[in-house]
Amino acid sequence: MIILENEQYRAEFATKGAELQHFIAKKTGMEYIWQADPDKWGRHAPILFPIVGALKNDQYHYQDKSYTLPRHGFARDKEFQLVTQTQTTATFRLTDDEETRSVYPFAFQLDVTYTLVGNQLTVHYHVQNPGEDTCYFSIGAHPAFRVPLEQDLDFSDYFFTAYPAKSRTMIPLAGNLVDYANRTLGQTNAPIDLTHELFKNDALIFETKGHNEWTIESEKLPHKITLSYEGFPYVGLWSAYPKQAEFVCIEPWYGVADALTTTSKLEDKLGICRLEPTEDFHAEYTISVE
Secondary structure, rough: EEEEEOEEEEEEOOOOOOEEEEEEEEOOOEEEEEEOOOOOOOOOOEEEEEOOOOOHHHHHEOOOOEOOOOOOOOOHOOEEEEEEOOOOOOEEEOOOOOOHHHOOOOOOOOEEEEEOOOEEEEEEEEEEEEOOEEEEEEEOOOOEEEOOOOOOHHHHHHEEEEOOOEEEEEEEEEEOOOOHHHHHOOOOOEEEEEOHHHHHHOOEEEEEEEEEEEEEEEEEEEEEEEEEEOOEEEEEOOOOOOOOOOOOEEEEOOOOOOOOOOEHHHHOOOOOOEEEEOOEEEEEEEEEOO
8 A cells, every 4th residue: 555644634545556545634534535335336546548438339449450448448457556656746657568458559658646735635647658659548537535424414415516617518428328419508507416316327427628626515514525627628427326325426537438429440539639659648636625
């Protein structure tokens, strides 16, 4: 277990998946991260790479070959190398190998850096293309936060608020694919009350631009969680259903599941990122807790 800490907070990570597993207020012992009950959802905060969401039939095509990838890709189940660590920062690295190239024929280096400052944990993604061809990929976050944060409250005592307080384009799901043609205007200009039924059709997916903040809070408790980011084009809000799990995810994404109308060609995939040889990709988000 890799530990970062300051006077107020402690964060803990596994090298498998470079996954955040604990974010704890040291004074009160309050845990903000879902503790991965396998009967409901057995993960904490997986990294989604090299795809986000599902592929149609779990397959894609690249240069006249077909490849199979599971939903959200393979990074969350791969062992990362710890590259550097200080008391408040740690960088984990994943590179292509024989196993990844059998399902994803690209050279890559993915560095994930966690930085703890005060009550904020910043997660930075750095993707490099050391190969000779264009690299196609998606990357996203999937942190799950405990809701409720205290035992005498219920899931329904909480709500989402979004900043800026404006409507955002909402993309519906049809099964595990996005029905992009039927996107609508989502009312994110007002608080969204949390209910388990909110997720009966899986994640709520919104298009986002510029700076965004999403907060989980309750009028009955001063504690809250805010996830903020710049530039991620999509965000997913999700909790398990029909199981009534005590968590909710805020998921900023560069990429999204296949559209119903997909050609299954990776280079044509909705939301795909393109990285030329020797180029770098950077993205980051911040979790703030109170």
